[in-house]
Amino acid sequence: MAKIGNYKDIIVAGPEQYKGRWHEYFGNNNPIHVxxxxxxxxxxxxxxxxxxxxxxIGVELVEGVIYQAAKKAxxxxxxxxxxxxxxxxxxxxxFEAGEIERLYLNFSDPWxxxxxxxxxxxHTNFLNIYKQLLVPGRExxxxxxxxxxxxxxxxxxxxxxxxLKNISLDLHNSEFVGNVMTEYEEKFVNQGMKIYRCEAVxxxxxxxRTPQVPVAS
Ligand SMILES: C[S@@+](CC[C@H](N)C(=O)[O-])C[C@H]1O[C@@H](n2cnc3c(N)ncnc32)[C@H](O)[C@@H]1O
Numbered sequence: 001m002a003k004i005g006n007y008k009d010i011i012v013a014g015p016e017q018y019k020g021r022w023h024e025y026f027g028n029n030n031p032i033h034v035x036x037x038x039x040x041x042x043x044x045x046x047x048x049x050x051x052x053x054x055x056x057i058g059v060e061l062v063e064g065v066i067y068q069a070a071k072k073a074x075x076x077x078x079x080x081x082x083x084x085x086x087x088x089x090x091x092x093x094x095f096e097a098g099e100i101e102r103l104y105l106n107f108s109d110p111w112x113x114x115x116x117x118x119x120x121x122x123h124t125n126f127l128n129i130y131k132q133l134l135v136p137g138r139e140x141x142x143x144x145x146x147x148x149x150x151x152x153x154x155x156x157x158x159x160x161x162x163x164l165k166n167i168s169l170d171l172h173n174s175e176f177v178g179n180v181m182t183e184y185e186e187k188f189v190n191q192g193m194k195i196y197r198c199e200a201v202x203x204x205x206x207x208x209r210t211p212q213v214p215v216a217s
Contacts, residue, residue: 004063004085007070015084020096025082026055031101034059034133036088036121037108041069043182044104048073048081050180056081059088088121092129097205100133103140107184110149122153127160131205140200143171145188150196161203171195 004011012018018025022032031054035044038058048056058081060066066085073081086094108121117123122142130140140162144150157164168174172195185195 003067004070007067007074007083010070010073010081011066011083011085015086015094019094020099022055022057022082022095022099026080028055030055030080032057032099033102033104034095034100035104035106036091037061037105038069038083039065039107040183041066041072041083042186043106043180044083045069045073045076045078045081046180048078049076052078052080054080057084058082059084059086059091059094061085061087088126088129092132095133097132098135101135101138103130103134103138105140105142106182107144107188108142108149110144110146112146112148117152120149120152122149122156124156124160127156127162128205131160131202134202136202136204138202140202141197142200143182143185143195143197145184145193145195147194147196150198154198157198157200162200163203165199165201167198169194169196171197 012025023029033054034057036059038044038060041058044056044058058069060069060083063085066083069083073083084094105121111117111119118125142153154164168176171179172189176197189195
């Protein structure tokens, strides 16, 4: 905790207090983009540096890892980035419905055993959370080196009403421009591995549906 304490300006203490009020935290009304499982933070801090008109929030479960991300963020001198030490499974305590304009999932843990499928961040249970948090029509951007996780995720996304687009089975040999690499991505690309990527457009969730007026009989 001592290490995290040195980064109070970046790692948000008691993030639940900003639920529905993240614009107040940043002091502006810029769109909010969030990365779940941010790791050591290379992706989110580079994105924040390159896009000052967007507010970025990196969510990471492991304290020792988020500390590394905070160190990186400070070295980049960005004011549009916050880090949250939290479990994505409980993230509805931190964000209000429709508060997030884009979600990034980069190299999420694959949990290859079938009995662990519910832990994958693209499992239906998580997608139901993301559907509430994302503004309808906004997107999840997903990258992984793991073919099995990619296949599973495409199916889960499609089954949950997300519209898939810009699917790449080999990102680094594709025409995609503007890719920002994560730490894991650099490692896998250096090993000659393929990177899979897709974008998934969020459907309208129950949280946004207009209440139906009962039809008079
Ligand atoms: C394989 S690493 C990838 C890190 C980074 N995105 C990258 O591409 O370099 C996955 C990260 O997700 C985090 N993570 C896994 N499950 C999580 C959860 N339920 N909530 C928050 N973070 C989680 C792990 O602690 C780990 O740092």
